[in-house]
Amino acid sequence: MTKNIEELEEVVIKFAGDSGDGMQLTGSQFSNTTAFIGNDLSTFPDFPAEIRAPQGTVAGVSGFKIQFGSTSVFSPGDEADVLVAMNPAALKANLTSIKDRGTIIIDSDSFKIKDFEKAQFTSNPLEDGTLDGYNLIQAPITALTKESVTQFDIENKSRTRSKNMFALGIVYWLFNRPLDITENFLDAKFSKSPELAKANKAALKAGYNFAITVELLPSNYTIKPAALPKGKYRSITGNIATAWGLLAAAEATKLKLFLGTYPITPASDILHELSKYKNFDVISFQAEDEIAGICSAIGASFAGNLAVTSTSGPGLALKGEAIGLAMMTELPIVIIDVQRGGPSTGLPTKTEQSDLMQAVYGRNGESPVIVIAASTPSNCFDFAYQAAKLALEHMTPVILLTDGFIANGAEPWKIKKLADMPSITLNMATKKEGWSPYLRDEKKLARQWAIPGTKELEHRIGGLEKQDISGNVSYEPENHEKMVTLRADKVKRVANFIPELSVQGASEGDLLIVGWGGTYGSILTAFSELTKEYKNVGFAHFNYINPLPKNTNKVFSKYKTILVCELNSGQFIRLLKGELSQFNYQQYNKVQGLPFSKKELINEFTKYLK
Amino acid sequence: MEHLVKDQQLTFKDFSTDQDVRWCPGCGDYAILSAMQKALPQIGKEKKDIVFISGIGCSSRFPYYVETYGFHSIHGRAPAIATGVKLGNPDLSVWQITGDGDALAIGGNHFIHVLRRNVDINVILFNNEIYGLTKGQFSPTSKTGIQTKSSPHGTVDKAFNPGKLAIGAGATFFARVVDVDPKKMVDVFVEAEKHRGTSLVEILQNCVIFNDKVFSVVTDKDVKLDNQLWLEHGKPMIFGKENNKGIRLNGLKLEVVTIGENGVTEKDILVHDAYCEDETLHNMLVNMTLPEMPVAFGVIRSVKAFTFNDKLWEQISHEKTKAKFSSIDEVVNSGVTWEI
Numbered sequence A: 001m002t003k004n005i006e007e008l009e010e011v012v013i014k015f016a017g018d019s020g021d022g023m024q025l026t027g028s029q030f031s032n033t034t035a036f037i038g039n040d041l042s043t044f045p046d047f048p049a050e051i052r053a054p055q056g057t058v059a060g061v062s063g064f065k066i067q068f069g070s071t072s073v074f075s076p077g078d079e080a081d082v083l084v085a086m087n088p089a090a091l092k093a094n095l096t097s098i099k100d101r102g103t104i105i106i107d108s109d110s111f112k113i114k115d116f117e118k119a120q121f122t123s124n125p126l127e128d129g130t131l132d133g134y135n136l137i138q139a140p141i142t143a144l145t146k147e148s149v150t151q152f153d154i155e156n157k158s159r160t161r162s163k164n165m166f167a168l169g170i171v172y173w174l175f176n177r178p179l180d181i182t183e184n185f186l187d188a189k190f191s192k193s194p195e196l197a198k199a200n201k202a203a204l205k206a207g208y209n210f211a212i213t214v215e216l217l218p219s220n221y222t223i224k225p226a227a228l229p230k231g232k233y234r235s236i237t238g239n240i241a242t243a244w245g246l247l248a249a250a251e252a253t254k255l256k257l258f259l260g261t262y263p264i265t266p267a268s269d270i271l272h273e274l275s276k277y278k279n280f281d282v283i284s285f286q287a288e289d290e291i292a293g294i295c296s297a298i299g300a301s302f303a304g305n306l307a308v309t310s311t312s313g314p315g316l317a318l319k320g321e322a323i324g325l326a327m328m329t330e331l332p333i334v335i336i337d338v339q340r341g342g343p344s345t346g347l348p349t350k351t352e353q354s355d356l357m358q359a360v361y362g363r364n365g366e367s368p369v370i371v372i373a374a375s376t377p378s379n380c381f382d383f384a385y386q387a388a389k390l391a392l393e394h395m396t397p398v399i400l401l402t403d404g405f406i407a408n409g410a411e412p413w414k415i416k417k418l419a420d421m422p423s424i425t426l427n428m429a430t431k432k433e434g435w436s437p438y439l440r441d442e443k444k445l446a447r448q449w450a451i452p453g454t455k456e457l458e459h460r461i462g463g464l465e466k467q468d469i470s471g472n473v474s475y476e477p478e479n480h481e482k483m484v485t486l487r488a489d490k491v492k493r494v495a496n497f498i499p500e501l502s503v504q505g506a507s508e509g510d511l512l513i514v515g516w517g518g519t520y521g522s523i524l525t526a527f528s529e530l531t532k533e534y535k536n537v538g539f540a541h542f543n544y545i546n547p548l549p550k551n552t553n554k555v556f557s558k559y560k561t562i563l564v565c566e567l568n569s570g571q572f573i574r575l576l577k578g579e580l581s582q583f584n585y586q587q588y589n590k591v592q593g594l595p596f597s598k599k600e601l602i603n604e605f606t607k608y609l610k
Numbered sequence B: 001m002e003h004l005v006k007d008q009q010l011t012f013k014d015f016s017t018d019q020d021v022r023w024c025p026g027c028g029d030y031a032i033l034s035a036m037q038k039a040l041p042q043i044g045k046e047k048k049d050i051v052f053i054s055g056i057g058c059s060s061r062f063p064y065y066v067e068t069y070g071f072h073s074i075h076g077r078a079p080a081i082a083t084g085v086k087l088g089n090p091d092l093s094v095w096q097i098t099g100d101g102d103a104l105a106i107g108g109n110h111f112i113h114v115l116r117r118n119v120d121i122n123v124i125l126f127n128n129e130i131y132g133l134t135k136g137q138f139s140p141t142s143k144t145g146i147q148t149k150s151s152p153h154g155t156v157d158k159a160f161n162p163g164k165l166a167i168g169a170g171a172t173f174f175a176r177v178v179d180v181d182p183k184k185m186v187d188v189f190v191e192a193e194k195h196r197g198t199s200l201v202e203i204l205q206n207c208v209i210f211n212d213k214v215f216s217v218v219t220d221k222d223v224k225l226d227n228q229l230w231l232e233h234g235k236p237m238i239f240g241k242e243n244n245k246g247i248r249l250n251g252l253k254l255e256v257v258t259i260g261e262n263g264v265t266e267k268d269i270l271v272h273d274a275y276c277e278d279e280t281l282h283n284m285l286v287n288m289t290l291p292e293m294p295v296a297f298g299v300i301r302s303v304k305a306f307t308f309n310d311k312l313w314e315q316i317s318h319e320k321t322k323a324k325f326s327s328i329d330e331v332v333n334s335g336v337t338w339e340i
Helices: A023-036 A088-097 A113-118 A141-148 A163-174 A180-189 A194-213 A238-253 A268-274 A290-302 A313-328 A356-361 A379-394 A404-408 A477-497 A517-530 A552-556 A572-579 A598-606 B029-042 B059-065 B078-088 B100-106 B108-117 B162-168 B182-194 B221-227 B280-287 B308-321 B328-332
Strands: A004-008 A010-018 A040-046 A061-069 A080-085 A098-107 A135-139 A219-223 A232-237 A257-261 A283-286 A306-311 A333-339 A370-373 A397-403 A410-414 A460-462 A503-505 A509-516 A537-542 A544-546 A559-566 A585-589 B050-054 B069-072 B093-099 B122-127 B173-178 B199-204 B228-231 B245-250 B253-258 B295-302 B337-339
Touching (some): A010 A023, A010 A088, A010 A163, A023 A040, A023 A163, A023 A180, A023 A232, A023 A410, A040 A404, A080 A088, A088 A098, A088 A113, A141 A163, A163 A180, A163 A194, A180 A194, A232 A238, A238 A257, A238 A268, A238 A306, A238 A379, A238 A404, A238 B328, A257 A290, A257 B078, A283 A290, A290 A306, A290 A313, A290 A333, A290 B069, A290 B108, A306 A379, A313 A356, A333 A379, A356 A370, A356 A544, A356 A572, A379 A397, A379 A477, A404 A517, A460 B059, A503 A517, A509 A517, A509 A572, A517 A537, A517 A559, A559 A572, A559 A598, A572 A585, B029 B122, B050 B059, B059 B069, B078 B308, B100 B108, B100 B122, B100 B162, B108 B162, B162 B173, B162 B199, B162 B280, B253 B280, B280 B295
Parallel strands (some): A257 A306, A509 A537, A509 A559, A559 A585, B050 B069, B093 B122, B228 B295
Antiparallel strands (some): A010 A061, A040 A061, A040 A410, A232 B337, B245 B253
């Protein structure tokens, strides 16, 4: 049988297996290689909260989805063209999200009666018609992997571990990808145990060769490079981009970067990444709890560092009082909340946008802070940088919202240069003349940063109400009201320093689709599809939550209906209704710990369009 | 001293602010403030390089009254804030002012962790065995059975012994003083600043309103010589009105003996070793309670150990010598990249 090479525009692949099967690594290797050969892509790692959930059960399935293509890709896609299922549980967990006539690659060695019983199939799905209509490829992956590594001096238990590389080899052939990027990766990863590197490379190659030799696969596919803007690219996840954006801001300001943090899913990668850069004067402090994380950062900010704390929803709740203190003492600090499914412990490894209200309002007293949200894995770099810029220039806490979806998801990033980033102007007090702790500049209402070690500027700050200008403790009624107003105005005025809201599609019409934060890619994917048919619809995505962009009112006034889509029960829409009540709002919400799919969004959008 | 400022010797007055001091008349805090203002000119730091961090409670108003940098923060969190200040700028002299509720109840976690890490700060714990600012509830150091507004039938809580807790958490410096002995307070504050690492000073401080005279059995003139043992490294543990009582080790316990009685001579009396790393003796000393034993005061423990901030900054310096990247531009261009 001759092999054909078919050309495709875009493809969704899902790698799924036990949480110990190495699916995340397999997926990210496929992403790196795919990015390297010039496809645009978006990834979605989806894994259980347990590190090693019971083997072979649906609860223990770890998945990694990637959509890649020769055109722009904004989301990891809905249904998979190809599912790699390392066991029956992985098959079961993904049965409803494979395209009709999609390809399913399974490890036939793991489809024994015991295995599909564990996955709670009542009969063998390979024989009972469950998979009719799919292109099923059964490969004895475990056995072949074992065979491919016989000549290497490795522990017995490691012999079948490389089966993920074998599976990756099959998929590499199927999509016509080179092996060298993963081979180089394996050499580096196992530099201290070269036999393991060799074994993994052998398994990868064996999988690739298996796909060539067997005649199960009718053709392989090629996906042309995407027409991305010219430049140098790399693949990046949101958490890494966040960490690097902070490094960039520290370098731009020549400040020491202080990260005071407590480990929490899905934010810990920011701590891991920044901990590597002591050579840049990064002080990464793993505190005893969430509160100590932010409080140490507040201390570092008082001492003149670029201070950051990173967390997720439960941690943000614990930090509330301290955020109020930073707001009251008007110290710059960046608080990163990588949102996850809530409430309480909720769904730690799943994505959600349900911390918006907490970020904007979740403190005692009237305690306004700047709230911004990144919207793609790569623009976490820009918004982390921007969070630092706003905190330092406006002397206030800034909460940066990301979420599990963009924090762990990856996409190609056209690498930025520090020289291309906006400058950051520090607001340092250096001499006593004309200085007072709470004296403000007229435009921003920001006070100056007078850090210990500066001669003659010894002063006291704290959480008690401040007297205007002097910053002394004051219980005076009128002063309190004035200070509450001043602090609110200070944050409102930030609207004069941030970009206006932009609209894609029709600048006026029947429907304006509104999103914020990490749903950008999903909504844009659906919106792009929608506009092939409908012209009277626009799409506006918010990165600035508090304050809102100045032109929000003007933008909204051009549409009959404003449809606010969010991964919560309707938080941003409440904020919009509070600020701009005059519009006809509708809402679309999803609270399943999952991103929006294109299909469900388009269904919803078309309800409002003729 | 390393940073002695010779040309402008500071005095007590240099450390007073223009703010009205608002503690109750007769409060022990006044004496502590005054002792601190006397100690600060002796530590060899400029005002600009000294920072006071406090939490919440009566004692935590302290920073407003000291003419240095100051931060009156939130309840219990001062150790974390002080840690951030010290790590952010290790050249600063950082003092944490706290009380028994602030440090040992709401801030208990931060208290033990700052001691465990041995961050080079001074923690001044005002222990009055009561909540003052919230108007008289029992605290984690209140004696069992105390009747307060929140314990009308007497508490059934057991009390923390701050010294024992601190040593258990790995404290490298622990001293105990009383608010009515200003000279000793000054000396101990200076010693605390000299020590590299977390220096914990517990001050038995009288609350005239809600827990008056709780320490009078220790501090009253007619009993204090018999009920206080002032320790000095290298000196025998002798005390008493006649200066003839001493502490002797008997088996695994300490006991009070009288020199000249039952054949006891000065040679039998324990000599204080504050520098000994093993904390057995220090634990026994902080545990001594009336009426069987006197209460131990002075520098009970002062041992050398690396500090968190020194080690951290050593790592930072070391990483600079072998760094792979010298700028963020190099970081973002590292690893797998491609041109389009």
